[in-house]
Amino acid sequence: MSTVPEPGPSPVRPVAGEPARVVVLVSGSGTLLQAVLDACADPGYGVEVVAVGADRDGILGLERAERAGVPTFVVRLADHADRAAWDGALAAALARHAPDLVVSAGFMKILGPQVLDRFTVVNTHPALLPSFPGAHAVRDALAAGVTVTGCTLHEVDAGVDTGPVIAQRAVEVHASDTEGSLHERIKTVERAMLVEELPRLLRDPGHKTRRHP
Template sequence: MPPPDRRLRVVVLVSGSGTNLQALLDAAADPSYGATVVAVGADRAGIEGLARAERAGVPTFVHRVKDFESREAWDSALTASVAGFEPDLVVSAGFLKLVGESFLATFGGRFLNTHPALSPSFPGMHGPAEALEYGVKVTGCTLFVVDTGVDTGPIVAQTAVPVLDGDTPESLHERIKQTERLMLVEAVGRIARDGFTVDGRVVRFGPAVP
């Protein structure tokens, strides 16, 4: 984490419309938030997430998997580009690619992602639909530290979202996404102001305890 007199440097990775990114950009416009988005990376060109960054004057970069001879080469290039901005924290905001060993070796413990369910329930791409199919009455969203699994990392924050009568996967997911943005902004702000530590599977806000 940065020293008290410096704002937390955040690189955000996107693959689509970038609504979570926009929430972070809006929050970071207030100096008291404590964090600033220093770059936005993507795995595809021409997306709204990149346009949001460019409108905010934030540098961007794109690495498409198909432009590299191997997934490992793509991962190494992504790692180098992110590292060039010297981030304290990396946030996956709808980034639809799994990073590899090089990325996790460099940014492990400070790479965050969100999931539209209350982990460890319903991992993977279809959390809202699977929650409805299972018949749960409460689902939600999770912010976690990325590890080598799929939505399995230590949990930073969670927020519950009730399942309503008549919900569809789309309507439920939309309410989850609205809650997710608030959760992400609040958690990154706390990390910027207070720091955080990861001890096994337990994440605590605040400085490390000796």
């Protein structure tokens, strides 16, 4: 006898008239986070950072959140038996804040299925994907001799920087560029892109945000 499978949790749209609930994940200085926090100070922006999570203590990104009065949490890989246990703990921490969207903003850990099956996560990357995925995108772009690189906002999937592209911005590579100088110019454009695209993404009826208990 066949059985009808139970439906999974339904995608949740932000409640009309209320700001969209966003949790930001950080691992470092939190400059992308700060750009979003600054934008959220405008009530018309339509987005609220309801929590900031990290994979380590004592980072500037957490200090930025605390100064803004945003709740924080830390889920360290070293505190868990394995990566699957860490992924489950991170998913539980995210669920406590009921986000419409999770933003990985310089979060230097690969997310697992317990997070990705429950939440829509977007990430910014300092290259024009699919070119130069991974942790050394700016260095790799310089080594390849490209004259134009940039940044990408994409949905996170099980791969490394392989999820669907949401938006991209181009940045010219100068002959005198070092990895540091190029990365700084990319980060400026990356921050503006994230701030511009977040409300648009959350308003898009074709984009499925999820808020799973």
